[in-house]
Amino acid sequence: MRSSFFISLLAATSYVRAHVPKLGADGKYTISSSSIKAQFIPYGATLTNLFVKDKDGKDVDVVLGYDDIAYYPKDPGHPVYNSIPGRYVNRIGHGTYSIDNKTYKTELNDGTNTLHSGTNNWSYRTWNVTAATDDSITFTIRDEPNSEKGMPGLILANVTYSVCGDRWSIKMDAVSPSVKSPLMLTHHTYFNLDAYKNPDTVKIWNHTLYMPYSKRYLVADDGALPTGKIATAEASSINDFASAPGLPLGHAQRLQGFSSNCGGGGACEGYNGYFLIEDAPADTAVVTLASPFSGIKAELRTDQPGVVIYSCNWFDGTADLKSTQGTGRNKKVVRSSCVAIEAQDYVDGINHPEWGRRNTQITGPGQKYSWESSWTFTTL
Secondary structure, three states: OOOHHHHHHHHHOOOOOOOOOOOOOOOOEEEEOOOOEEEEEOEOOEEEEEEEEOOOOOEEEOEOOOOOHHHOOOOOOOOOOOEOOOOEOOEEHHHEEEEOOEEEEOOOOEOOEEEOOOOOOHHHOEOEEEEEOOOEEEEEEEEOOOOOOOOOOOEEEEEEEEEEOOEEEEEEEEEOOOOOEEOEOOOEEEEOOOOOOOOOOOOOOOOEEEOOOOOEEEEEOOOOOEEEEEEEOOOOOOOOOOOOOOOEOOOOOOOOOHHHOOOOOOOOOOOEEEEEOOOOOOOOOOEEEEOOOOOEEEEEEEOOOEEEEEOOOOOOOOOEOOOOOOOOOOOEOOOOOOEEEEEEOOOOHHHOHHHOOHHHHEEOOOOEEEEEEEEEEEEO
C-alpha cells in the first residue's frame, strides 16, 4: 500500500496547480516577514534575492544572483546560485557508484568526477509552484529515471521556503517510490553580507566564521574529492573555525598552503571542503557568519551532519552583480568575494562505506528523505 507521504508527493508533482500565487512584475515570487524579504523563481527553485536588516536598520540583499531572471538558464558558468542541485549533490568520485553489486556510471562534468549529478541536475530544471502564502512558498519536481545519467528510478521531491521574524527556513522532502537510488540534497546558498558595498574590500576575507562543532573535516585531493581520511584542525590552522568565535574567513591568508588549500593545481585559494558537525545540541547554531561592516550576523541551524564551505575561488570577474548590490566602483563578482555555505551529508559518502553514510545517501523504495535548515539574521 502506498504511504500517505508518497501519495502527497505524487499529487504535488502531478503538474496540477491548485493555487498559483501572483507573479511580481519582475517575474519573481515574494514572501516576507517583519524583517526579511525573500524572492524566488521556479528555475532551480532558486532564491534570487534575500533582504535582511543591517546594523542601521536598512535592507541589504545578502545573496548573489542576477537582475535578469532569463539569464539564469543562459549562464554558461551556471554557478548554482541559491538553488537545489539534486538528486545527489556535490561530487561522485570518478563518476561511479554501486547499489546491490551493480555499478552505475554518472556524467563526468568536473574533471574525472561528477558534480551535482551532472549537467541536467535539478538546478537546471524548472520546478512547479504548488503552494504559496505571504510568508511561504513550495516548489515541487518530478525527476524521471535516468534524467541525470546513471541515476535510476523516479524521484518525487518538494522544497518549502518560509520566513518568520528574523528566520528563513528551508524544508525538503523526497521519495524514490520504486527502486533504490542515490538521494542527497542541499541548498547552495552564496553570501556576501556586505552586498559588495564595503568601500575597502569586496573580498569575503573580512567576514567572520564560527563553527564550534566542526573541528574535523574531510581531507580532499586536488580535485576537491575526499580521500577517505578525516583530519582535525589545530587551533589557528588553515581549516580552524572551531577554536574561537570571530575568526576572519581570511585568518590564515599568510599561512603556507592557504593559496592551494582547495586544490585546482595550486590555483584554488581558501576553501572548498566539507566540515563535520559533531555533538551539537538540538536547535543550536552550528555556523555563524558575520560582517563587521554591515553588522549582519547569519546563524545556521540544520539537521545535516556537516557543511561545505566554498569561498568562491573560481569566479573570474565577468559575472554582474545585481542592481541591489555593489558600488559605482565595483559591479562584478570577483574571485573570493563570496562564500557558499551548503548543509549536507558527507561528500561522496556513497563511495566510502567506512564512514557509515551509504544507507543515508541511498534511499528507496518508498523511504522518506527529509532535510531541514534555517538561517537567523540578527546584528552584531
